[in-house]
Amino acid sequence: MFFERPTNNSEHQQRAETAILVHIDFPEGVNREDLNEFRELVISAGAEPLDLITAKRSTPDPKTFIGLGKVDEIREMLQLYDCQLVMFNHSLSPSQERNLEKALECRVVDRTGLILDIFAQRARTHEGKLQVELAQLQHQSTRLVRGWTHLERQQGGIGSRGAGESQLETDRRLVRNRVSQIHKRLEKVRAQRDQGRRARQRSSIPTVAIVGYTNAGKSTLFNALTTSEVYAADQLFATLDPTLRRHQVDDIGEVVLADTVGFIRHLPHKLVEAFRATLQEAADADLLMHVIDCAAEERDSNIEQVELVLAEIEADEVPQLRVYNKIDLLEHGEARIDRDDQGNPTAVWLSAREREGFELLNQAIAELLGEDLFAEEICLKPADAKLRAMLYDMGAIREERYADNGDMLLQIRMQRQDFRRALARSGLDEQRFLPQAKEVWE
Structure with missing residues (x-):
């Protein structure tokens, strides 16, 4: 049933707020x-749905979204249940929301406000709270003038809880000032995040960002691969704040796994903008692991929605490996690797909960990251000491020996692009190294 509520969830029951959907x-x-x-x-x-009102329309009503007949029906249901909250599974314009609140004399929360409320509850880090507040303020800035005046006295409640609620009692100037302050704070956070990202690039540690539709099992997979304890639950948006952990992959070495916020269809644009710094981990990654709930009825649609958000944050050009999770829920689900015509891995089928298929996943990651891996023995002359120092700073040298003539014999392992960049900064040519190393070793 649509209104069947989860059992054994005392926290949910304590904070439940009744609503008409x-x-x-x-x-x-x-x-x-x-x-x-x-x-x-x-x-x-954390809401308790009392009843559901549905209708079929070809287009939304410009004034009330649902039409006057349905407005009357909702009003009667509110009186029947003595309820003060109506939640829409759609995004309403500011005028539609005001018209509905005036007609129904209660609080109206649209899909965007509902998602923002969930984010307000789940944010834990300072950055996450700032990003949620920014998205809330941007959403509420067009809704400061409300038709139903008791909202000015409303404290908390779905769609109006969390940081930024007090801004409803202020004018637009104070909202703009607060938004400006948050932008400045987030710039500092972004600078710190960029610094950490550059440090990883200098050390030549590849980054693999885990993306996917919300509740696809990203955090469960992340915890299983890294033995971490990131919060994972069978609910939407269980993870908001990004978490980075190191993971060992054969033939590649250490990679950094980044667990990111889950996507959802029609994810509010302001939310995407606010979380752009967090989502930048995906845009700057060497590889995306697109985790998919293979047992979900809306699997293809969910994949499409994730691709749309990746395009919006300019991460659609990053190499991608699809990870079809939850094969334990399929009747004949088996762990396997799917490959393209050239034999390159395109998808891995596994179960994060049952830890099945992890070896195949590591194999696929190694193959995809290994395409741009430079793992060679090179010979440097004493005059090439600048390059040697740069390679040490980047953590690329695995072994060093000296020839009888004083040449330095280095065994290095790093991304080919980083090696070329180091050579360019040293004024050296890549071609001179590959054929000489073996001869000197011999």
């Missing part, structure tokens, strides 16, 4: 939303 069945297109996903969002926000 509204879902409009539009034809395929930009306005169409998934009803089951709406249920998961509502439960994740």
Whole structure:
């Protein structure tokens, strides 16, 4: 049943807030939303759905989104249940939200506000809280003038809890000032994150960013691979704050795994903008692991939505390995590697919960990252000491010996692009190293 609530969840029951839910069945297109996903969002926000109102429309009503007839029906249901909250599975314009609150005399929360509320509950780090507050302020800035005046006195509640709520009682100037302050703080955070990212690049440690639709099992996979304890739960947006851990891959060495926030269809644009610094881990990664719930009914649609967000953050050109998770939920699910016509890995089927298929995943990662790996023995003259120092700074030297004539024999392992960059900065030519090393060793 749509309103079946999870059992053994005392925390949910303590904070539950009753609500009437509204879902409009539009034809395929930009306005169409998934009803089951709406249920998961509502439960994740801590609400108790009392009833569901559905309707079919070809286009939204410009004033109330649902039409006057449905407005009357919602009003009657609010009186029946003595409820003060209506939640829409759609994004409403500021005028539609104000018109509905004036007509219904209660709080109205649209899909965007619902997602923002979940983010406000889940953010744990300073950066995450700042990003959520920024997204909330940008969303609320067009909704400061409310038709239902009790909202000015409302404290907390779904769609209006978390940092930024007090801004509803101020004017737009204070909102702009606060947004400016948050931008400055986030710039400092981004500078620190960029510094850490550059340090990893200098040390030639490849970064593998884990992306995917929310609740696809990204954090479960991340924990299993890195023996970490990142919060993982069967709920939407269990992870907001990015976590970086090292992971050992045969033939490659250490790689950095980055667990990122889950995506969702029609993810609010302001939220994407606010979390751009976090999502930059995906854009700057050497490889994306796109984790997919292979047992989900909306699997193909979820993949499409993730690809859209990756394009929005300019990460669609990063090499990608699809990881079809939860094969234990399939009737005949088996761990395997899918390859393209050239034999390169394109997808791995596994179960993060059962730890099945991890060897295949590491094999696929090694093959994909190894394409640009420079692992050779090179010979440097005493005049090439600058390059030697740079290679040590980058952590690329695995072994060093000296020939009788004083030449330095180095066994290095690093990304080919980084090696070429080091050569360019040293004014040296790559071609002179490959054939000479073996002869000197012999």
